[in-house]
Amino acid sequence: MLRSYSTIGSVAMAAAVGLVIALATTPVAMQLATRLGAIDMPGKQGTDSERHLHAEPTPRMGGLAIYLGFFFSVLLFVPMGRKVGSMLLGATVIVLLGILDDIYDLRAGHKFLVQVAAAIIAVLGGNEITFFSRLTMAPHAGHFNLGWLSIPVTLVWIVLITNAVNLIDGLDGLAAGVSTIAAISLVVIALGYSNASVAIITGALAGACVGFLPYNLTPAKIFMGDTGSTFIGYILAVASIQGLFKFYAIISFVIPFFMLGLPIFDVCYAVLLRVSHGESPLKADRKHVHYRLLDMGFSKKQTVAVLYIYAAILGVTAVVITTTGLSRALVLLLLLATTGLLGSRQFLERRRKLERREKQEKEGNSGKK
Numbered sequence: 001m002l003r004s005y006s007t008i009g010s011v012a013m014a015a016a017v018g019l020v021i022a023l024a025t026t027p028v029a030m031q032l033a034t035r036l037g038a039i040d041m042p043g044k045q046g047t048d049s050e051r052h053l054h055a056e057p058t059p060r061m062g063g064l065a066i067y068l069g070f071f072f073s074v075l076l077f078v079p080m081g082r083k084v085g086s087m088l089l090g091a092t093v094i095v096l097l098g099i100l101d102d103i104y105d106l107r108a109g110h111k112f113l114v115q116v117a118a119a120i121i122a123v124l125g126g127n128e129i130t131f132f133s134r135l136t137m138a139p140h141a142g143h144f145n146l147g148w149l150s151i152p153v154t155l156v157w158i159v160l161i162t163n164a165v166n167l168i169d170g171l172d173g174l175a176a177g178v179s180t181i182a183a184i185s186l187v188v189i190a191l192g193y194s195n196a197s198v199a200i201i202t203g204a205l206a207g208a209c210v211g212f213l214p215y216n217l218t219p220a221k222i223f224m225g226d227t228g229s230t231f232i233g234y235i236l237a238v239a240s241i242q243g244l245f246k247f248y249a250i251i252s253f254v255i256p257f258f259m260l261g262l263p264i265f266d267v268c269y270a271v272l273l274r275v276s277h278g279e280s281p282l283k284a285d286r287k288h289v290h291y292r293l294l295d296m297g298f299s300k301k302q303t304v305a306v307l308y309i310y311a312a313i314l315g316v317t318a319v320v321i322t323t324t325g326l327s328r329a330l331v332l333l334l335l336l337a338t339t340g341l342l343g344s345r346q347f348l349e350r351r352r353k354l355e356r357r358e359k360q361e362k363e364g365n366s367g368k369k
Helices: 002-036 063-077 082-104 108-125 146-167 174-192 195-218 225-243 251-259 261-276 289-296 300-324 326-368
Strands: 131-133 143-145
Touching: 002 063, 002 195, 063 082, 063 143, 063 174, 063 195, 063 225, 082 108, 082 131, 082 195, 082 225, 108 146, 108 225, 143 174, 146 225, 174 195, 174 225, 174 300, 195 225, 300 326
Parallel strands: none
Antiparallel strands: 131 143
């Protein structure tokens, strides 16, 4: 019991340190981004840049503050072993890549190669997915040893999550908030399974994201850029390997997909739409979930709130799986998702009625004149 309280205290302190450092260094990152020319320009209607929804030039590279908050917090509170050291080294490579991309807009192929290299660094440090659980609820059902497939499967997982978080970063506060929810979910799960290292690592990440959020909420003063989004995705991917793919139970396969469900769904959804239209799966466009919600009539703040809710639903589902089992968690997921869909539908209907009424009133007033 005393040990568990000590771990919770360490997680809280790691989160607090990450928050304070990120909060203090974000203004510095803003100045540095401006000096280096890492500026995101507003989009123009009818061009590819209309994906950029802000009205004023906004500095990027805010992820540098998140990285600093996380890095120093982990150094303070996590014992430095081979796995943690390789994770921090790979994350530093990702951040350096992100800084260059935020300044120079690098080619996708070049970024991909560096991301694979960073993933290899993590694998060489012992961060590997060595097995999958059998997809059955029967106790002691065994597992599938991946053997030589372990390395390619791990590399695919790290690169996938790294880019999934990057691609969901399309609205003020969206990626930082969704990543915070995912990190908190992993903190709770890691605490439940007495995995202190992963709990502290993800606690530090959550704290750093929260420290950045005041500058990133609408209207954003700074964007995290690829410096932040790819870094966060990389850490979540490696931390999930250290904490979730280590159990000889069904949760080792299912939980990461629930915990990171929103960015995974978003990247798969966008890629499938692009391929179905004969386009490159790497093409930048408005096929992501947040753009779809905007096109349906939600405002930017409402879209972010909706996606926060669904990220929280998936995170709660992941936690429930570890405590009560998969079947009950799926029932809970179905109920919460249905409630969310019905609520969203009612909101849109009310908004459309209000818009029609306002339009009719304007037409009536203009007719009187």
